[in-house]
Amino acid sequence: MFYLTKITNLLVMGIFLLPAVSKESTAQNFELQRSQMVETQIRDRGIRDRHTLRAMGKVPRHLYVPQNQRRFAYTDRPLPIGYGQTISQPYIVAYMTEIIKPRPDFRVLEIGTGSGYQAAVLAEIVEHVYTIEIVEPLGETARAILEKEYDNVSVKIADGYYGWEEHGPFDAIVVTAAAEHIPPPLIEQLKDGGVMIIPVGSPFRVQQLMLVEKKGESITSRSLMPVRFVPFTSSD
Amino acid sequence: MRSPSFYFSKENRVILSLGMLSAAIIAFQLVLMQVISIMQWYHFAYMIISIAMLGFGAAGTALALMRKKLLSAASWLVPLLMCLSGIFMIFSVWLARLQVFQFDVYVLFVERSQFGILAANYLIFFLPFFFGALAIGILLTKNAGNIGKFYFANLIGSGIGGVLLVFLLSTMFAIEALPVAAMLAVLAAIMGFDRQRHKGLQSGVIVLGMIVLIFAIRVPGEVPLSQYKALSRSLLLPDARVVHSKPDIHGRVDVVASDAMRYAPALSFTFTGRVPVKKNVYTNGEFYGVIPHFDTTVTNIHDFTTEALPYIMGARDTVLLLNASTGTALAHALQRGAAKVQAITGVHAVKELMENEFAEESSFLFHDKRVQVLYQDSRQFLFSAKDNSYDAIILPRMEAFGGSAGLNALVEDYTLTIEAFSQMWNKLSDDGVIAVTSWMDYPPRTTLKIAATLVQALDNQGVTDPRDHMVAVRSWGTITFVVQKSPLDQAVAGKVRSFCREMLFDPVILPGFDPRNETLYNQLEDDSFFSYLDKIIVEKDPDFFESYSFYVAPATDDKPYFGRFLKTSEIQQQLKEYDDLPFLELGYLIVWITLAQGAFLAIVLIIIPLFRLRSKSRSKTATIFYFGALGLGYMFVEIIFIQRFILYFGHPMYAIAAVISTMMIASGIGSYFSGRFKLAHKVSAVSTLIVSLLILLYAVSLTPLLMHTINLSLAVKVFIAFVLLSVPAFFMGMPFPSAIRVLDANRQDQIPWAWGINGSLSVIATALATLIAVEMGFRVVMFFAMILYLVAFAVALINFARQKPS
Structure with a gap:
């Protein structure tokens, strides 16, 4: 009888405690996955900027992907976030962050908030991130999480063509969606000495990242690396 | 004059209903090809042809396995199957539009479940063909003694169905034409019933058929687009809406408006103005162009792109624009001072939109006195144009932005062949130029192929050093090649240099300029692109095309696949290097998948069931070889005929309709006549020999004959095509029914094998012929066709000669 009572008590405790333990172990699991992601996908591929590595290790990527994709959040691939859009592969986010050489006093403009993950990584490093999304449902979802987690991120749902003039000029502009032309207002809102990173090519095939540098009257471009912004599963 | 009872005799009613069903099936096939091109990409047209053939093959097998039962129930079963075929035409398209059955070609290679969905689509579309084919099969088998007449109705009906659909698709959307095809099948069913014996069943079919048809007509629904199509993505923009839609034989044309749509491809960093908002035009959901604003008071945005190069090099009084799309290049030419512009546009609906609905918005650009807009295929125009004094011939920017992931790999483009560029060269004035612009691609493919094609065309004109005539300029996103008829001089080179400085562009090919020794505005990741160009232009290295990872050798009229870059021998290496092959060469891989899937299903649904049949006769080898x-x-x-006549008529849909219809009709007549000869085994041998000799004759003479008559009026060309197609097709209609008669008299149990093998190989033939054409050219496909008919001849000669005649 004594044993039966003890077993029953253990079962009851187990039933109540299980969700809490499970939640904690999932969080630990994500943290472990994140640290492995930084080591194997990012550092091993040559990303050396300590700000970037720290930010990538800190931002919980799984919060920026749809619920049904969370188990893939730290895998080495882009993921669909709906509306034909993707959250970039972790390495690409790290690469685009490092290439603009972010510093704590930077003000950065991002065109194409998407999931909000790139903005979150930047917000860990720079003074302020201004991010614009044209697809309203995506922008609203990203705004909800970014404004909860960060006070140095401003989200606007609008056409990125015009940039965000009242907060310019910017030290860096990160464009996350490929465009067939670079809007003149963005060039204007780039500081002298500022840089812009932008993917060139169709959204569903191999693209080339391009770095645009503004120095006085001279504006030059440099092709960087081929990247892929392709979903690995169809969006729901 | 015959009495009405003759026309409505039982046999004639059945023959008429067979003809109507055949028309319905071919019409449905063409509708489906159009619908699938809108939902996905046109490559799936091959899949539809293969599914149709699969339906016929499987029906043959079913007939073989249940011959007695099916034939005994023919009087009510055949009309019922016809009705089911019509109803499933509607039902299959409705099912395919459901979310659960929609597949995405872009994720086909990374999500295995997509193959399952693709296979489900195969089966959904298979059903209407299977039901229809089974009805046809039962009728042909039941009337084997009179097969010529019935086969004739089958083929004539198919021919008429093809022609009917071409007319329908010019005036209505594919989804609206679907009920017409289904209605033909249901009407065939109603006509096929024996009213005395099955009045109740006939009434039931009438009611059921009408309910489904009324539903289809009243609720046509939308054709869902892949989320990766340009139109789908555009409609996500703020306030984006379709403001106009129009049917066209090339597919659906949509005009979309949104305040966030701007068009300035690879605009120079130096442009500081506002990029205007413009409406976008899409054909079958893919970007086609924008509605241009023709306003001479503002700077044309194209002056800030590499496309301005031909106008920078010199004044252009007379300009020819090939594939002029919506006329953005036309507005540019006029603003650059052209006095006479001819614009060739290949989509009639777009021309009509620009002349009517959007005339005012484009400031009546297509009505300008200096402009002549012609609805014609560009290559056709080059054949027929008399003018030999164009100051500029300008081609549209190549490839979708950043490429189309190889989706154009199998498009026959006769405007981008060596022969086409040679024709353009001969139409230039003394200082005239040809200009071609392309997006920079990675790894370089399109850009290198353009250079290679231009170099070869110049070589054919006796130009030994292409650098004396060629200029290329690159921005951050595009490259424009210009070849000038007269040798370049320092003055022109100077103009190009200052244009580049002003726009922050970089010369790539220019006398006295080596990009590797200069500070560039737009730096590339490495210099290999320049080395490759050197190998093509300077060294003319013959080994380069062999050694380069992609197929960048120039396209020719025999292999007009400019968009094909994949080398099958390099697939392994490229997968290792890029880890992303499908996204480089999607179109080509889709045809391989169609071939593999078709072959698999043909084996499962046709061949394996045939093994259940017990065979009394000895070897089936002869039957398999002959009918295969x-x-x-x-x-x-x-x-081959479709490919050749695309060049002749200038439009794929016209070529497909003309070839299929003429061949069906002529083959139908051939099969009818074959029944008049008593010695069927001789017909089966002689007709195959005649066909192989005709193929040999055509291999030598067809292309020159078409080229010599290409400038004649359409009516004359249609007549010539009819004659050229119907002669071989007439004889090609004879071997099959003749050999069936031989088997009927000698080895009846092998008839199912004949149907099955013939059907199975037809399933894979379309994809196989296309792959051979892409790899080796049309002539090789022709050679294979000749060999195949010779094989049939040899079998008939050796084997059938020993049989009873019929």
Whole structure:
């Protein structure tokens, strides 16, 4: 009888405690996955900027992907976030962050908030991130999480063509969606000495990242690396 | 004059209903090809042809396995199957539009479940063909003694169905034409019933058929687009809406408006103005152009792109614009001072939109006195144009932005062949130029192929050093090649240099300029692109095309696949290097998948069930070889004719309709006549020999004959095409029914095998012929077709000669 009572008590405790333990172990699991992601996908591929590595290790990527994709959040691939859009592969986010050489006093403009993950990584490093999304449902979802987690991120749902003039000029502009032309207002809102990173090519095939540098009257471009912004599963 | 009872005699009613069903099936096939091109990409047209053939093959097998039962129930079963075929035409398209059955071609290679969805689509579309084919099969088998007449109705009906659909698709959307095809099948069913014996069933079919048809007509629904199509993505923009839609034989044309749509491809960093908002035009959901604003008071945005190069090099009084799309290049030419511009546009609906609905918005650009807009294929125009004094011939920017992931790999483009560029060269004035612009691609493919094609065309004109005539300028996103008829001089080179400085562009090919020794505005990741160009232009290295990872050798009229870059021998290496092959060469891989999937299903649904049949006779080798050769050979010849007549008529849909319809009708007549000869085994041998000799004759003479008559009026060309197609098709209609008669008299149990093997090989023939054409050219496909008919001839000669005549 004594044993039966003890077993029953253990079962009851187990039933109540299980969700809490499970939640904690999932969080630990994500943290472990994140640290492995930084080591194997990012550092091993040559990303050396300590700000970037720290930010990538800190931002919980799984919060920026749809619920049904969370188990893939730290895998080495882009993921669909709906509306034909993707959250970039972790390495690409790290690469685009490092290439603009972010510093704590930077003000950065991002065109194409998407999931909000790139903005979150930047917000860990720079003074302020201004991010614009044209697809309203995506922008609203990203705004909800970014404004909860960060006070140095401003989200606007609008056409990125015009940039965000009242907060310019910017030290860096990160464009996350490929465009067939670079809007003149963005060039204007780039500081002298500022840089812009932008993917060139169709959204569903191999693209080339391009770095645009503004120095006085001279504006030059440099092709960087081929990247892929392709979903690995169809969006729901 | 015959009495009405003759026309409505039982046999004639059945023959008429067979003809109507055949028309319905071919019409449905063409509708489906159009619908699938809108939902996905046109490559799936091959899949539809293969599914149709699969339906016929499987029906043959079903007939073989349940011959007695099916034939005894023919009087009510055949009309019922016809009705089911019509109803499933509607039902299959409705099912395919459901979310659960929608597949995405872009994720096909990374999500295995997509193959399952693709296979489900195969089966959904298979059903209407299967039901229809089974009805046809039962009728042909039941009337084997009179097969010529019935086969004639089958083929004539198919021919008429093809022609009917071409007319319908010019005036209505594919989804609206679907009920017409279904209605033909239901009407065939109603006509096929024996009213005395099955009045109740006939009434039931009438009611059921009408309910489904009324539903389809009243609720046509939308054709869902892949989320990766340009139109789908555009409609996500703020306030984006379709403001106009129009049917066209090339597919659906949509005009979309949104305040966030701007068009300035690879605009110079120096442009500081506002990029205007413009409406976008899409054909079958893919970007086609924008509605241009023709306003001479503002700077044309194209002056800030590499496309301005031909106008920078010199004044252009007379300009020819090939594939002029919506006329953005037309507005540019006029603003650059052209006095006479001819714009060739290949989509009639777009021309009509620009002349009517959007005339005012484009400031009546298409009505300008200096402009002549012609609805014609560009290559056709080059054949027919008399003018030899164009100051500029300008081609549209190549490839979708950043490429189309190889989706154009199998498009026959006769405007981008060596022969086409040679024709352009001969139409230039003394200082005239040809200009071609392309997006920079990675790894370089399109850009290198353009250079290679231009170099070869110049070589054919006796230009030994292409650098004396060629200029290329690159921005951050595009590259424009210009070849000038007269040798370049320092003055022109100077103009190009200052244009580049002003726009922050970089010369790539220019006298006295080596990009590797200069500070560039737009730096590339490495210099290999310049080395490759050197190998093509300077060294003319013959080994380069062999050694380069992609297929960048120039396209020719025999292999007009400019968009094909994949080398099958390099697939392993490229997968290792890029880890992303499908996204480089999607179109080509889709045809391989179609071939593999079709072959698999043909084996499962046709061949394996045939093994259940107990065979009394000895070897089936002769039957398999004869009917297999016919299955492949007929389709090979049909594909070659379609490809050749695309160039002749200038439009794929016209070529497809003309070839399929004429061949069906002529083959139908041939099969009818074959029944008049008593010695069927001789007909089966002699007709195959005649066909192989005709193929040999056509291999030598067809192309020159078409080239010599290409400038004649359409009516004359249609007549010539009819004659050229119907002669071989007439004889090609004879071997199959003749050999069936031989088997009927000698080895009846092998008839199912004949149907099955013929059907199975027809399933894979379309994709196989296309792959051979892409790899080796049309002539090789023709050679294979000739060999196949010779194989059939040899079998007939050796084997059938020993049989009873019929």
